[in-house]
Amino acid sequence: MAFPVMLRSLRHHNYRLWATADFVSVTGTWMQVLALNWLILSITGSATSMGLGLVMQTLPTMVLGPWGGVIADRLPARSVVAVGQTVKALLSLLLAVMALSEPSGVGPLYAISLATGVTTALTSPALGRFGAEVVGPGDLSNGLALGSMLNSAGRILGMSLAGAAIPLFGVAVVFFADAASFVAVLIALALMRRREFHPLPPAEPGERGIVAGLRYVLRDPRMLIMFGLAFVLGSLGRNYQVTMAAMADGPLAAGASGYGALSVAFAVGTVLGGVYAASRLHLPLRLLLIVATVCAAGQILSGGAPSLLLFGAAMVPIAAAAVVLDTTVSTRVQLDSPGRLRGRVIAAQGMVGAASGAVGGPALGALCDTLGPRAALVLAGSVSLAAALAAAYGFARVRRARAVAPGLAPAPETVPVTVSAPLTAGPPVPAIPPAPPASLPASVPASAARVPAS
Numbered sequence: 001m002a003f004p005v006m007l008r009s010l011r012h013h014n015y016r017l018w019a020t021a022d023f024v025s026v027t028g029t030w031m032q033v034l035a036l037n038w039l040i041l042s043i044t045g046s047a048t049s050m051g052l053g054l055v056m057q058t059l060p061t062m063v064l065g066p067w068g069g070v071i072a073d074r075l076p077a078r079s080v081v082a083v084g085q086t087v088k089a090l091l092s093l094l095l096a097v098m099a100l101s102e103p104s105g106v107g108p109l110y111a112i113s114l115a116t117g118v119t120t121a122l123t124s125p126a127l128g129r130f131g132a133e134v135v136g137p138g139d140l141s142n143g144l145a146l147g148s149m150l151n152s153a154g155r156i157l158g159m160s161l162a163g164a165a166i167p168l169f170g171v172a173v174v175f176f177a178d179a180a181s182f183v184a185v186l187i188a189l190a191l192m193r194r195r196e197f198h199p200l201p202p203a204e205p206g207e208r209g210i211v212a213g214l215r216y217v218l219r220d221p222r223m224l225i226m227f228g229l230a231f232v233l234g235s236l237g238r239n240y241q242v243t244m245a246a247m248a249d250g251p252l253a254a255g256a257s258g259y260g261a262l263s264v265a266f267a268v269g270t271v272l273g274g275v276y277a278a279s280r281l282h283l284p285l286r287l288l289l290i291v292a293t294v295c296a297a298g299q300i301l302s303g304g305a306p307s308l309l310l311f312g313a314a315m316v317p318i319a320a321a322a323v324v325l326d327t328t329v330s331t332r333v334q335l336d337s338p339g340r341l342r343g344r345v346i347a348a349q350g351m352v353g354a355a356s357g358a359v360g361g362p363a364l365g366a367l368c369d370t371l372g373p374r375a376a377l378v379l380a381g382s383v384s385l386a387a388a389l390a391a392a393y394g395f396a397r398v399r400r401a402r403a404v405a406p407g408l409a410p411a412p413e414t415v416p417v418t419v420s421a422p423l424t425a426g427p428p429v430p431a432i433p434p435a436p437p438a439s440l441p442a443s444v445p446a447s448a449a450r451v452p453a454s
Contacts, residue, residue: 269320333346
């Protein structure tokens with residue numbers, strides 16, 4: 001059976017199972033997020049308390065991420081993934097039981113949120129590493145792009161199902177559904193064909209600690225530039241949950257219905273971005289700089305949008321560019337790092353993402369409160385544009401330095417394969433032998449499909 005280029009990852013049996021499980025998992029995750037937020041809000045009546053629950057789930061990634069990377073590079077990824085999914089399923093079941101007992105306090109809910117965050121921090125790098133073993137280097141960028149599309153679709157479906165199920169059946173039923181979504185991942189793992197994996201080498205005896213992974217990242221200037229750009233764009237350039245709400249409630253006077261319409265426009269953009277990324281055979285650094293510039297320039301222009309319609313129109317290309325940027329960074333992180341250190345580099349990327357979310361939301365909220373939403377968008381977009389230009393200059397300097405002394409920087413193990421023949425079902429396309437290069441769904445937040453994040 002032939003597959004179009006945009007769906008080429010689906011020719012792999014293991015990836016088809018992984019993608020299906022990913023979609024179910026992401027849907028369950030967003031059902032759980034909505035149900036937990038609603039439960040905390042119904043108990044406390046405080047949005048701040050609800051936000052604290054989210055912090056409990058994200059903070060462990062910033063603290064324990066390096067240890068998760070070490071685990072991923074030393075233990076079999078498939079086993080780590082299975083253990084992590086099992087623990088999360090049990091935590092969701094515990095949430096369901098607590099919801100049935102109608103708790104009067106949020107302390108136990110925070111404890112479960114923290115335990116979920118710790119589990120995510122310790123197993124997400126293994127999920128990313130396992131995703132690369134499922135699809136192989138030749139189709140990795142396509143697998144990540146399809147994962148982004150599944151993430152967007154699962155998020156929309158999960159929040160819609162939760163919104164309908166909570167008033168009809170209560171939050172406990174939603175937690176039970178989330179627990180069941182982890183079972184789908186475990187079933188997919190059991191049905192995968194071992195002979196069709198693309199195993200990555202484990203960590204070597206002298207490179208098994210946190211320091212080895214940190215040393216590799218700090219020695220690779222391109223990786224540092226990518227992470228720096230991702231941090232700025234992820235914090236000031238893309239926290240539109242904050243700025244869309246501020247614009248809808250303030251200058252655009254569109255209220256809750258306007259905010260909902262903007263959210264739909266943003267979701268449409270993420271799907272379009274996923275389609276574009278999936279249709280490309282390569283995701284080079286040049287594309288990373290282009291979409292970063294589009295994100296930043298679009299943000300500046302959106303600050304001056306006079307109407308809800310024009311502001312929503314600006315959201316579509318911004319969201320599309322953001323997905324392409326995320327997919328490019330994740331692809332380059334995977335393909336430009338040695339397999340024996342892959343888990344620790346993925347962990348570093350996860351820490352950057354968690355830090356950008358923790359910094360960006362409060363920072364943009366403060367800017368909107370002090371300067372107004374329009375000025376906040378223009379200022380944040382200007383900083384993001386400056387970061388994109390600085391990254392372009394940095395990449396150019398690294399390229400010139402490598403041309404003069406190519407042995408000074410670490411070289412990646414593989415590069416993606418250019419597929420010129422029609423794609424048909426069959427054995428995986430082999431990777432090109434090691435060579436210097438010319439950038440993930442959890443994620444598979446769910447990623448080689450994206451990382452399932454339920």
